[in-house]
Amino acid sequence: xxxxxxxxxxxxxxxxxxxxxxxxxxxxxxxxxxxxxxxxxxxxxxxxxxxxxxxxxxxxxxxxxxxxxxxxxxxxxxxxxxxxxxxxxxxxxxxxxxxxxxxxxxxxxxxxxxxxxxxxxxxxxxxxxxxxxxxxxxxxxxxxxxxxxxxxxxxxxxxxxxxxxxxxxxxxxxxxxxxxxxxxxxxxxxxxxxxxxxxxxxxxxxxxxxxxxxxxxxxxxxxxxxxxxxxxxxxxxxxxxxxxxxxxxxxxxxxxxxxxxxxxxxxxxxxxxxxxxxxxxxxxxxxxxxxxxxxxxxxxxxxxxxxxxxxxxxxxxxxxxxxxxxxxxxxxxxxx
Ligand code: PHE
Numbered sequence: 001x002x003x004x005x006x007x008x009x010x011x012x013x014x015x016x017x018x019x020x021x022x023x024x025x026x027x028x029x030x031x032x033x034x035x036x037x038x039x040x041x042x043x044x045x046x047x048x049x050x051x052x053x054x055x056x057x058x059x060x061x062x063x064x065x066x067x068x069x070x071x072x073x074x075x076x077x078x079x080x081x082x083x084x085x086x087x088x089x090x091x092x093x094x095x096x097x098x099x100x101x102x103x104x105x106x107x108x109x110x111x112x113x114x115x116x117x118x119x120x121x122x123x124x125x126x127x128x129x130x131x132x133x134x135x136x137x138x139x140x141x142x143x144x145x146x147x148x149x150x151x152x153x154x155x156x157x158x159x160x161x162x163x164x165x166x167x168x169x170x171x172x173x174x175x176x177x178x179x180x181x182x183x184x185x186x187x188x189x190x191x192x193x194x195x196x197x198x199x200x201x202x203x204x205x206x207x208x209x210x211x212x213x214x215x216x217x218x219x220x221x222x223x224x225x226x227x228x229x230x231x232x233x234x235x236x237x238x239x240x241x242x243x244x245x246x247x248x249x250x251x252x253x254x255x256x257x258x259x260x261x262x263x264x265x266x267x268x269x270x271x272x273x274x275x276x277x278x279x280x281x282x283x284x285x286x287x288x289x290x291x292x293x294x295x296x297x298x299x300x301x302x303x304x305x306x307x308x309x310x311x312x313x314x315x316x317x318x319x320x321x322x323x324x325x326x327x328x329x330x331x332x333x334x335x336x
Pocket of ligand 1: 167168169170247250281282283304305306307
């Protein structure tokens with residue numbers, strides 16, 4: 001009987017120290033657990049004389065009920081208290097004004113949209129193609145067989161011998177000619193990749209391909225379209241100039257410059273004193289490419305061009321290091 005009242009005394013003195021649910025659980029185990037104080041009392045039963053056992057058992061049950069109900073009461077109180085504290089701590093004042101930084105389009109995206117819209121305005125449809133391309137479409141269909149020296153300038157990232165990150169948007173010329181019948185008038189904007197990395201070359205950049213195929217298309221049509229384009233993109237006084245060039249998939253091929261929109265052709269920092277800025281490569285689609293894609297080169301002709309979107313953005317925003325475009329520094333991006 002003394003043991004029983006000792007358990008009660010020690011519980012009473014510990015109960016006032018219960019200040020959180022963790023400690024409450026410890027106390028619960030200590031008194032009511034499998035080898036807790038109350039169980040120990042029960043185990044003692046065998047040492048009690050038979051006539052005293054009922055009274056002893058009753059007492060033990062009472063003390064167990066006492067501890068249980070006390071702990072239950074403390075538990076509800078504590079749970080309520082902890083809930084209140086949590087609610088107080090996590091309270092959100094929905095009336096505090098918040099400043100939300102709105103996102104905006106990346107300068108390259110803006111320029112890409114602008115260029116694409118100019119061409120849709122001129123009657124071109126917009127197509128997109130895969131960035132992971134096959135050697136077949138990226139090179140072979142464009143008259144660049146394996147071991148062709150033109151591959152040197154277009155080294156890229158290979159997944160396997162035949163699978164690579166496209167080096168230009170030109171594979172979309174071949175893909176389009178394979179599935180569409182002339183007349184074709186399409187532009188294809190998109191990301192392209194090369195093993196290049198310096199102030200004016202990034203391993204990832206953007207081009208927009210243009211392709212027109214119909215009867216009697218000539219270099220004059222190319223000139224006409226590009227003249228119109230530069231007038232809309234830069235300003236109405238902008239002119240183009242064609243310089244002879246070489247691409248395996250166009251014949252003849254040209255490099256196209258636009259007169260410098262900054263100085264009007266007099267020569268300045270933007271055009272490095274020349275009055276002209278190179279903007280794209282172009283030419284008449286090589287008859288071999290037409291035939292490769294199943295278009296009769298005796299009946300149809302066409303022109304193609306590949307415009308560097310990043311270059312256009314650099315000129316437009318007077319940015320001299322292309323890498324800034326890809327670092328995604330918020331201080332840079334905020335300016336657009
Ligand atoms: N694909 C060429 C390049 O990336 C550009 C080009 C496109 C040239 C279409 C001619 C015709 O350099």
